Amino acid sequence: MDADPDIDVLTPCEAWTAAVPEAPVLCRRVAAKAFRAGAGSSPLLAPGLAAAGAEMSITLGDDALARRLNREYRGQDKPTNVLSFAALDDGEMFPEEDPQPVMLGDIVVAFETTSAEAEAEGILLAHHLSHLVAHGVLHLLGYDHEDDDAADLMEGLETAILAGLGVPDPYSDAHTDDNMRTPAKK
Numbered sequence: 001m002d003a004d005p006d007i008d009v010l011t012p013c014e015a016w017t018a019a020v021p022e023a024p025v026l027c028r029r030v031a032a033k034a035f036r037a038g039a040g041s042s043p044l045l046a047p048g049l050a051a052a053g054a055e056m057s058i059t060l061g062d063d064a065l066a067r068r069l070n071r072e073y074r075g076q077d078k079p080t081n082v083l084s085f086a087a088l089d090d091g092e093m094f095p096e097e098d099p100q101p102v103m104l105g106d107i108v109v110a111f112e113t114t115s116a117e118a119e120a121e122g123i124l125l126a127h128h129l130s131h132l133v134a135h136g137v138l139h140l141l142g143y144d145h146e147d148d149d150a151a152d153l154m155e156g157l158e159t160a161i162l163a164g165l166g167v168p169d170p171y172s173d174a175h176t177d178d179n180m181r182t183p184a185k186k
Contacts, residue, residue, distance in 0.1 A: 005054035043142035066110035107136035
């Protein structure tokens with residue numbers, strides 16, 4: 001990839017920057033690394049798409065926002081740690097020669113759920129946020145964890161992305177986030 005995508009980070013939940021002051025910068029760094037790691041083999045992007053033409057947004061919100069969006073778009077009336085809203089659909093590939101920037105989509109991370117998970121797992125909130133952002137970006141690029149092979153591919157990418165940032169493997173036995181795995185992987 002030629003350059004990093006344009007990444008807009010919104011922080012309507014002030015608890016994020018109180019707990020992780022570098023959260024917006026961290027999100028941009030993780031998202032850019034995840035984009036570079038996943039774009040080349042993305043199911044949705046034509047090979048060679050210049051990253052300078054890609055855009056995404058990350059919202060660091062609260063559980064109320066996540067619950068409302070989860071209810072409206074997934075039919076689940078509960079908060080969740082991360083939601084990804086891909087702008088491209090399966091089978092809708094963004095062509096390399098299109099001169100328009102491509103909006104990959106939006107990621108929303110909920111503070112209370114993410115914070116509680118990090119505390120329960122005994123990990124740094126910044127590390128868990130990094131994992132969720134990488135996970136969300138890969139979803140925007142068309143990766144999923146619907147079956148074991150897809151989950152293994154996505155988890156391998158996440159682990160490599162995070163290792164490059166100095167974040168421990170979130171899928172090791174000592175650090176497992178069941179919300180990120182398919183039922184077959186539990």
